[in-house]
Amino acid sequence: MSRHPELQYLDLMTHLIDHGDRRIDRTGVGTLATFGAMMRFDLSDGTFPVYTTKRVYWKTAVKEMLWFLTGQTNIRSLLAANVRIWSDWPLARYRKETGEDITQEAFEMRVIADESFAQKWGDLGPVYGKQWRRWIDKNGVEHDQVAGIIETLRTNSSSRRMIFHAWNVGELADMALHPCHMVYQFYVSGLDSQKPRLSLMVTQRSSDHMLGNPFNICQQAALLAMVAQQTDLALGELVWSGGDVHLYLNHIDQAREQLRREPRPFPTLTFARRPDSIDDYRIEDFIVEGYDPHPPIEAPVAV
Known part of the structure; x- marks a missing residue:
């Protein structure tokens, strides 16, 4: 019997708990960290790597990926889709700059209700979507990196240059949060076969192992599945490479609880339709079946 792929995450x-390097991080919370890790997930059988040892809200993760693909950088449309995972950073900035001790719920309601307020306080700066879809070069020319990848996959699928990334040095200071999942590289195997397979390797400079990684793996697999469908390729592997992989000190008890649980089979992913382009996917297009996770485990976000 093959080893359950989720055990890579649990191992x-x-x-991290047994050998992690104790560090004081940007947030001040503190972490146990390691440097350099890799996980591989085979998607060729239709499985969708949504971890099962705690419930992962895969729809929220996929909605975030779809938001990245729009090129937007304001949380207003995310909040309208009931995705609140980016609210902490603009909320912290608002509280700091205005001195108003507003609740997160009240802040989010104002962002949704007031477009001018959202423009001023809901924007995250030139984060992922801006770089992926609207990278501006020194001559002012806009580059759609994702569209370029899809075109190359259709016309030159043996290329070693099928990469997009978000680490735009000149714009880092203007981002609410520096890119964590930085580099996406695609690779097509079996080019001489009837069913070439598309794989994706993601290089992540910083990974919150308890909260961030379960979302990232799920949404990166969703992206791979979308691109494969758009380019008429079979699915291969999602390869994840982590730089600073860390467990926050206030997540250790939750991590121990998760480690006491046995992984269950991953669900499967199919699409309800084939959208006209990478820009046309909606959450309703994702059909995830057979997801039977253990109960959720709550943990605080470090901002």
Whole structure:
């Protein structure tokens, strides 16, 4: 019997608890960290790597990926889709700059209700979507990196240059949060076969192992599935490479609880339709079946 792929994630969590380098991080919370890790997930059988040892809200993760693909950088449309995972950063900035001790719920309601307020306080700066879809070069020319990848996959699928990334040095200071999942590289195997397979390797400079990684793996697999459908390629592997992989000190008890649970089979992913382009996917297009996770485990976000 093959080893459950989720054990890669749990093994890394055990390593962080037992051997992690204790560090004071940007947030001040503190972490147990390791440097350099890799996980591989085979998607060729239709499985969708949504971790099962705690409930992962895969729809929220996929909605975030769809938001990245729009090129937007304001949380207003995310909040309208009931995705609140980016609210902490603009909320912290608002509280700091105005001195108003507003609740997160009240802040989010104002962003949704007031477009001018959202423009001033809901924007995250030139984060992922801006760089992926609207990178501006020194001559002012706009580059759609994602569209370029899809075109190359259709016309020159043996290329070693099928990469997009978000680490735009000149704009880092204007971002609410520096890019964590930085580099996306695509690779097509079996070019001489009837069913070439598309794989994706994501290089992530910083990974919150308890909260961030379950979302990232799920949404990166969703992106791979979308691009494969758009380019008429079969699915291969999602390869994840982590730089600073860390467990926050206030997540250790939750991590121990998760480690006591046995992984269950991953669900499967199919699409309800084939959208006309990468820009046309909606959450309703994702059909996830057979997801039977353990209960959720709550943990605080470090801002």
